[in-house]
Amino acid sequence: MGEAVRAYGLIAAMWIRSTMTYRTSFVMTTLGNFAATGFDFVTILLMFSHVDALGGYSLPEIAFLYGTTSTAFGLADLVMGSMDRLGRRVRDGTLDTLLVRPVPVLAQVAADRFALRRLGRISQGLLVLGYGLANLDVGWTAAKVAMVPLMLLSGGAIFASVFVAGGAFQFWAQDASEVQNSFTYGGNTLLQYPPSIFAKDLVRGVTFVVPLAFVNWVPSLYVLGREDPLGLPDWLAFLPPLVAAVCCGLAAQAWRVGLHSYRSTGS
Amino acid sequence: MRLYAVVAAGGFRRYATYRVATAAGVFTNTVFGLIVAYTYIALWDERPRLGGYDLPEALTYVWLGQALLMTCAMMGGGFEDELIERIRTGDIAIDLYRPADLQLWWLAGDLGRAAFHLLGRGIVPMVLGSLAFDLVFPASPLTWLAFFVSVALGVVVSFAVRFLVALSAFWLMDGAGVMQICWLATLFFSGMLLPLNLFPGVLGEVARALPWSSLLQVPADVFLGKHTGWSLVQAYAFQAGWAVALLAAGRALQRVATRRVVVQGG
Numbered sequence: 022m023g024e025a026v027r028a029y030g031l032i033a034a035m036w037i038r039s040t041m042t043y044r045t046s047f048v049m050t051t052l053g054n055f056a057a058t059g060f061d062f063v064t065i066l067l068m069f070s071h072v073d074a075l076g077g078y079s080l081p082e083i084a085f086l087y088g089t090t091s092t093a094f095g096l097a098d099l100v101m102g103s104m105d106r107l108g109r110r111v112r113d114g115t116l117d118t119l120l121v122r123p124v125p126v127l128a129q130v131a132a133d134r135f136a137l138r139r140l141g142r143i144s145q146g147l148l149v150l151g152y153g154l155a156n157l158d159v160g161w162t163a164a165k166v167a168m169v170p171l172m173l174l175s176g177g178a179i180f181a182s183v184f185v186a187g188g189a190f191q192f193w194a195q196d197a198s199e200v201q202n203s204f205t206y207g208g209n210t211l212l213q214y215p216p217s218i219f220a221k222d223l224v225r226g227v228t229f230v231v232p233l234a235f236v237n238w239v240p241s242l243y244v245l246g247r248e249d250p251l252g253l254p255d256w257l258a259f260l261p262p263l264v265a266a267v268c269c270g271l272a273a274q275a276w277r278v279g280l281h282s283y284r285s286t287g288s
Numbered sequence: 289m290r291l292y293a294v295v296a297a298g299g300f301r302r303y304a305t306y307r308v309a310t311a312a313g314v315f316t317n318t319v320f321g322l323i324v325a326y327t328y329i330a331l332w333d334e335r336p337r338l339g340g341y342d343l344p345e346a347l348t349y350v351w352l353g354q355a356l357l358m359t360c361a362m363m364g365g366g367f368e369d370e371l372i373e374r375i376r377t378g379d380i381a382i383d384l385y386r387p388a389d390l391q392l393w394w395l396a397g398d399l400g401r402a403a404f405h406l407l408g409r410g411i412v413p414m415v416l417g418s419l420a421f422d423l424v425f426p427a428s429p430l431t432w433l434a435f436f437v438s439v440a441l442g443v444v445v446s447f448a449v450r451f452l453v454a455l456s457a458f459w460l461m462d463g464a465g466v467m468q469i470c471w472l473a474t475l476f477f478s479g480m481l482l483p484l485n486l487f488p489g490v491l492g493e494v495a496r497a498l499p500w501s502s503l504l505q506v507p508a509d510v511f512l513g514k515h516t517g518w519s520l521v522q523a524y525a526f527q528a529g530w531a532v533a534l535l536a537a538g539r540a541l542q543r544v545a546t547r548r549v550v551v552q553g554g
């Protein structure tokens with residue numbers, strides 16, 4: 022584990038140095054990343070130019086949901102965002118190069134082309150979260166305050182495990198990396214909106230099957246003092262760290278099975 | 289003419305090869321369609337008839353957006369990556385030797401790609417969407433025909449914009465920055481995020497006058513029967529006008545760029 026983290030750090034540092042060779046390009050792409058991810062919130066603002074509430078939630082409340090999921094997703098994207106390139110490596114056989122190196126394959130794949138420009142997404146998420154926090158009408162308690170950073174880290178870990186599981190899936194599916202996008206980018210878009218607007222079955226699915234609801238929906242309902250649409254108990258709000266740990270364990274297992282089933286292209 | 293038909297067929301076949309990727313894409317389009325549809329339901333719940341659409345029309349708009357996302361290459365994924373790469377490596381010199389027009393060659397290939405994506409990634413999500421929600425489909429075959437003409441014009445406008453973007457690589461060498469700006473503008477101004485009728489004031493007027501509204505807003509309104517008779521002629525004229533203007537700009541830029549290649553020695 023320690024070895025993997027060290028290897029990841031070394032590879033990431035190498036990519037950062039190479040990015041910094043072209044500073045202007047780095048600044049431009051980071052700003053681009055910031056703007057691109059910001060469009061989702063612009064859409065929400067445009068919606069709120071017509072309405073005062075969406076699904077019973079005010080703009081600051083939605084900004085809170087949006088900021089928490091975007092930051093959590095941004096953290097996972099920064100660390101694990103290169104996983105979707107795995108399918109290409111399996112197809113063209115370049116994964117073999119990574120297998121012969123004395124460094125964990127997962128660390129190599131995840132750190133490949135480490136892109137610091139993804140900080141653009143995190144800063145955009147934090148900005149919207151800041152706006153939400155500043156305008157929320159919430160009776161803050163110590164537990165609610167502590168919940169916010171806890172959500173971001175656990176949420177990041179849950180999204181990271183989705184990235185790894187998606188990577189593992191590509192050992193079999195090869196050019197189906199878009200399925201992964203449904204759960205990562207799609208999940209992020211879903212969690213930007215309140216659970217009250219979605220069909221109950223969909224909410225159940227992302228609570229019990231792919232537990233994305235624990236990224237922000239479940240803990241946010243506690244922070245915002247809202248009823249759970251599924252009628253789930255309050256204490257679930259404190260589960261995100263546990264859910265994150267279980268997800269990471271399952272994703273690691275899926276990765277191991279995937280890697281063992283890997284056969285090179287033979288070409 | 290025969291040559292370009294062959295190139296178009298090649299473009300179609302090329303994308304048809306990736307069956308697993310297409311299935312994965314259909315899944316993604318459906319998931320995003322579902323999520324956006326629920327947000328629209330919440331919005332139209334508060335404000336029925338927003339932007340002149342009733343709820344079934346708004347939901348139909350969502351699924352048309354998913355169907356046309358890849359067809360009009362709104363998030364990239366068309367010929368432009370390849371053309372930029374050929375310009376960067378100098379392979380473009382070989383293309384210029386060919387007894388075919390550069391712009392028409394790439395246009396034909398892109399039309400083939402668009403036709404495949406309309407069938408491959410448009411129909412299934414649309415059908416799934418109609419099972420989950422109450423959508424409105426044109427009753428008259430003429431409306432369907434009018435819609436496909438509008439989509440074709442939209443694809444040409446989309447091509448013409450991306451051709452200009454790709455040619456910028458002759459000067460910038462690296463097309464990544466311009467491409468990113470291009471697809472950001474496309475997503476925002478095509479109506480993919482929200483129908484352009486919902487954009488407030490001047491922003492809305494500007495957005496509706498820009499070429500990108502040809503990619504989704506105009507075809508969707510044709511599909512929903514908002515443009516008939518004289519209004520349909522005007523919609524076509526708007527799309528065709530942008531197509532001609534942008535293709536002409538691309539042709540002019542191509543001439544200047546080609547001269548650059550010769551100067552550099554290829």
